[in-house]
Amino acid sequence: MSKEVKSAYYGSFFHAPVYGEFEYLEDALIEVDGDGVIVRVVTGDDPCKSDLLEAYRNRGMLVELGEGRFGLPGFVDIHVHAPQWPQAALALDEPLYLWLEQRTFPLESKFSDMEFARRVYGDLVDALLARGSTTTVYLGSAHLESSIELAAICAEKGQRALVGKTVMDDPAANPEYYRDASPAQAVGDTATLIKEVEAIGRASKQGIWPVITPRFIPSCTDEVLRGLGDLAASTGAYVQTHCNEGQWEHDVVLERFGKTDPYALRDFGLVNERTIMAHCPYVTEKEGEMFAELGVAIAHCPMANSYFSSAVAPVQRFRKQGIHVGLGTDISGGYSPSMYENIRQAVLVSRLLETGVNAMLPPDERGGLGEGTRVSIVESFWLATTGGAEALGLPTGTFEPGRAFDMQVVDTKRPDCDLTGFGVFDAPIDRLARILYLSTPDNVRKVYAQGRLVCDKDAR
Amino acid sequence: MSKEVKSAYYGSFFHAPVYGEFEYLEDALIEVDGDGVIVRVVTGDDPCKSDLLEAYRNRGMLVELGEGRFGLPGFVDIHVHAPQWPQAALALDEPLYLWLEQRTFPLESKFSDMEFARRVYGDLVDALLARGSTTTVYLGSAHLESSIELAAICAEKGQRALVGKTVMDDPAANPEYYRDASPAQAVGDTATLIKEVEAIGRASKQGIWPVITPRFIPSCTDEVLRGLGDLAASTGAYVQTHCNEGQWEHDVVLERFGKTDPYALRDFGLVNERTIMAHCPYVTEKEGEMFAELGVAIAHCPMANSYFSSAVAPVQRFRKQGIHVGLGTDISGGYSPSMYENIRQAVLVSRLLETGVNAMLPPDERGGLGEGTRVSIVESFWLATTGGAEALGLPTGTFEPGRAFDMQVVDTKRPDCDLTGFGVFDAPIDRLARILYLSTPDNVRKVYAQGRLVCDKDAR
Structure with missing residues (x-):
């Protein structure tokens, strides 16, 4: 198993490692190895983050989710x-x-x-x-x-x-x-x-x-x-x-x-x-x-x-x-x-x-x-x-080191299905609830499984 | 109230005038007047249909729903x-x-x-x-x-x-x-x-x-x-x-x-x-x-x-x-x-x-x-x-003469949401059930209210 980072994903992510709770990883960086396994999750406030971002960007390894988009586990x-x-x-x-x-x-x-x-x-x-x-x-x-x-x-x-x-x-x-x-x-x-x-x-x-x-x-x-x-x-x-x-x-x-x-x-x-x-x-x-x-x-x-x-x-x-x-x-x-x-x-x-x-x-x-x-x-x-x-018993479902990088990218700004909420009730739980209750298949833009891009609606 | 036909819609339609039943109007022609009211529904087997279709087409008054598309009441x-x-x-x-x-x-x-x-x-x-x-x-x-x-x-x-x-x-x-x-x-x-x-x-x-x-x-x-x-x-x-x-x-x-x-x-x-x-x-x-x-x-x-x-x-x-x-x-x-x-x-x-x-x-x-x-x-x-x-107490909800022409056009052949069913179970009830249970907002392509085109996703 390689541990070398082959790609990195920058954006904001929701996942739920503990039953009844969720975690919002804002402006975080997820490092993924050549096997499609998560190596590390660099949180938004990590002092190394900006250096890492620049390095990955320069090496063409960085995928940025983009504004109004959120990563959820597959x-x-x-x-x-x-x-x-x-x-x-x-x-x-x-x-x-x-x-x-x-x-x-x-x-x-x-x-x-x-x-x-x-x-x-x-x-x-x-x-x-x-x-x-x-x-x-x-x-x-x-x-x-x-x-x-x-x-x-x-x-x-x-x-x-x-x-x-x-x-x-x-x-x-x-x-x-x-x-x-x-x-x-x-x-x-x-x-x-x-x-x-x-x-x-x-x-x-x-x-x-x-x-x-x-x-x-x-x-x-x-x-x-x-x-x-x-x-x-x-x-x-x-x-x-x-x-x-x-x-x-x-x-x-x-x-x-x-x-x-x-x-x-x-x-x-x-x-x-x-x-x-x-x-x-x-x-x-x-x-x-x-x-x-x-x-x-x-x-x-x-x-x-x-x-x-x-x-x-x-x-x-x-x-x-x-x-x-x-x-x-x-x-x-x-x-x-x-x-x-x-x-x-x-x-x-x-x-x-x-x-x-x-x-x-x-x-x-x-x-x-x-x-x-x-x-x-x-x-x-x-x-x-x-x-x-x-x-x-499979290592997926969350964004944690050692788990497969399985991610769906949800765009909250699609025509006919805007999930941004008019600037009210914008707490992470509200963003997540809107995504879970209101999104349509059209809001799911990209899907990765084990680090591989398996669906890309943006490319159409 | 004008009774003159101003536009006509050709295709297949589902509606439910009677509780517990539905009607499938296959290859039918709906004539609509200038007030957006349905004048007549010409059924698929009506001998006048082809002459009417040609006449409306020549006069630029005909809207054809198109293949794989169905009209439902708004x-x-x-x-x-x-x-x-x-x-x-x-x-x-x-x-x-x-x-x-x-x-x-x-x-x-x-x-x-x-x-x-x-x-x-x-x-x-x-x-x-x-x-x-x-x-x-x-x-x-x-x-x-x-x-x-x-x-x-x-x-x-x-x-x-x-x-x-x-x-x-x-x-x-x-x-x-x-x-x-x-x-x-x-x-x-x-x-x-x-x-x-x-x-x-x-x-x-x-x-x-x-x-x-x-x-x-x-x-x-x-x-x-x-x-x-x-x-x-x-x-x-x-x-x-x-x-x-x-x-x-x-x-x-x-x-x-x-x-x-x-x-x-x-x-x-x-x-x-x-x-x-x-x-x-x-x-x-x-x-x-x-x-x-x-x-x-x-x-x-x-x-x-x-x-x-x-x-x-x-x-x-x-x-x-x-x-x-x-x-x-x-x-x-x-x-x-x-x-x-x-x-x-x-x-x-x-x-x-x-x-x-x-x-x-x-x-x-x-x-x-x-x-x-x-x-x-x-x-x-x-x-x-x-x-x-x-x-x-309003005249809408069905495709019947005297009712407002309120229609949504459902495309059953959208990417990620194909409702055509692989050639099995293709009876009208099955087509209708697929539309009602499985369609997403993306399948609804055009919407008419009182004869006016109020939403047109095809034009985007």
């Missing part, structure tokens, strides 16, 4: 169904089983067509980068080949990615035209995916990792779950699945195994410190303790909570229990590819989880969790950056 | 606090009283400065037009002069607007630096506003109307409420106020008058068929019947519901009771100036109102209203267009 989106991108925003008024049968399964089955897969996946990765997401955890389709291709596309475009091939082998639960042929094939394909994606990752700068990805218990046989659990043990690969997303899933698993989703997954060997559990609104205090103990991360997907969970995941309780929590857009159980929209949504749903919803009931019978439930906008920012990084 | 946003625009997105983690004391009142008080007012209001009207809102109901600050100026700015920029001067006269409830000097002054100023804004409206093509605007009961004396009620009776002007926004407001009014907000407002003469009641989550079945009988409209503000109401307004119940319902962004009790974001939010909060929020309770004890509560994306689109028009 977002970490830990739950995206890549093949559902063409379905984003569609049929969200339908119940889950119809949504899967009529939309999701027919669509995902098309990813045997590599040309179609390349077109959709390329567009998706571009769309996510354009919205500042520099790290994404993807669930692919059930096809091995197109899932490996997704990893290759991320590698090429410079996005840090974790990529799985979705496993769904139960003939009783999945349509004939779209499912794994057998448990053995599904486990074998996953083993191949692990090798292939690891190779792609080794050749990349930003890192690409494979993920063992049973869709969820109801679509898998016992045999495949056991096989994937064994693979998790032998390879140490990441695991992602859905856990307790809704009442139906909760009940089906309980009836099948006499135990709930978290325990069933654990007993198949699928719960460890490399596991990402999506959704989890139905995870109890006790199940949460087990998750904390085993080092699991929860992917909170606030939009999908409203559409498909009949409840809101209690993020603050999870955090207090010591569980890692990050945010997921859940394309397309959530409609938006924007982590900004999901940051907002995490705040909004937490407020209704606090109070309940039906004003015809007295406040204390309204079904809310009460004080301590709210997620603030700053906490939500943390979830989308540091929280996601912590969930994956 | 949005009707029926609840916007204009002076709170610089505060949008800020301090939403604070309780209402702090939010008002530390942010809203100091900010609104600045609108005695006409230069500041012009700068903020001009930017706000531009921002709303750029997001497709062609009709807006504004609450101004407590100042007469800047509120009249807001009406003038809307007239000049071509936005249809209803504008009020906020009344807040109770010395016990409002800070000394920002309140009406007396009930008489507040009523007198409102009477002046009515005259001045009516004059501005008469000189405009699209229409500008004054609104009698008591902030809400807790900030007003009995005397001023009576005075404004009398003014409503004598002038027939629109009335807007907040009603039952939260538990605190509900309790304070009940204690003061021994009756709830809706009845208290009615007894002051402030409830009639020209009244817009913002929020209303606490409005009971019985109060709703009274509202329906008197022809009141409710401004549903889904974002503010989450932040400040501790509950979600039961839109479907209101609709079933025969109450007019439209949507409001509620800047800045809601952060977003975009009706798109609010359309999405109306769907999302309705899902949690249906089910409740806390999964640790059994489904039937979770506090949800159950079946029939959901607002679909198509219903939400209706609320933002036809519903708002109905609420105000």
